Amino acid sequence: MPAFTAADIESLIPRLRRFARALTGSREAADDLTQDTLERAWAKRELWQAGTNLRAWLFAVMHGVFVNGRRRGRLTESLDAPEHAARERADDAASAETAIAVRELREALLRLPEEQRQIVLLVGLEQFSYAEAAEVLSVPIGTVMSRLARGRERLRQLLEEGSPDRHGLRRVK
């Protein structure tokens, strides 16, 4: 008897896809990551405890899949075909100015260390509480807070520096 049904997680797929897209920077990598996560979650569904937070549990599964893929040197870093990226940007953003801001944000995100990127996205985009984020990542809440602080500050610096192609040369510190 499964602890949750396919329909239970069906409704959470858009959330998983959104997080995966922001995390990997690529539509293909994100959908691969999401599909792998769904399959792993389904295979391990007996391990989920009824009554606990299914969304946090699914994100924890995704975190595991992501870290495993990372350890093995996955392909996805260079995955995003430029035409895909361009099309997405055009779709996502109503105005050219927004498009530039979105692109700069995506690029800055990918330059964050992964552990900071994850936490910035879990809290800032997915709006997990700090306690839930700690559960997703299997780290103490103090670690969540310190990574969040470092991640947000680094992201702020990256966005203030601007993208290198807009300013020609980036300042070297």
Added chain:
Amino acid sequence: MTGGPVNEARLHAYVDGALSDGERAEVDAHLAAHADDAARVGAYRAQNEALHRAFDPVLDEPHSLHPGAARHVPPARWRWSAALAATFVGGAVIGAILHAGWQGQRTGRAAVAIARQAALAHAAYTPEVRHPVEVSASDEQHLVAWLSKRLGTPVRAPSLVSAGYQLLGGRLLPPAGEAGSAPVALFMYENAQGKRLSLLVRREPSSSDTAFRFAAQGSTRVFYWIDGPLGYALAGEIGKDELSAVALGVYRQLNP
């Protein structure tokens, strides 16, 4: 960073709306007196808003991912729907592929590993003008027998003539750690314009079939799948649709 009760963690909790009214009032007072912290809080809030602007559209995108409930839900993999839409294939082939997806508990990591190995091998060997292969296609019988013997299972060199690619030959690659100790076969093909495709074939430790999947590394695109004891990865620097059509042709020949 700051003195008093309003520490770094409190500022973030303020940004994330995780404070009680009383705590929030304290932080408001602090920010009124500390312009640098106020600027940071403003920037962090703007980050959260920008993240939503950038990625919320994903929530509304159509997708065909599904929970891994292969027995209950038809496996409509989005890659496949894309590949199939771009390719005219017979119902039998679609059936066979859906069946492969249906069996679905795939080993994602093994599948990704084969794609990586194929992309690396493609990049290493296809630029070779004089020695792209160890055994040329003129000796195809020997080539296939040799590779079958070394892999310890029958392998075939599918014909890609209908897609415009001639078999150049093949070579043996060292085993990839994650796929056991058996060596790996690489077939190479070339079309009239000199474009090359490589088909990597190797034994897979787990014999769970997968659906077709797609990956890319730089300009090298790869379609890969696991079919029984063997994993296959077709790599090339051609368009995704064209590559998927060739991959379908390979699959069709190997599963008549």
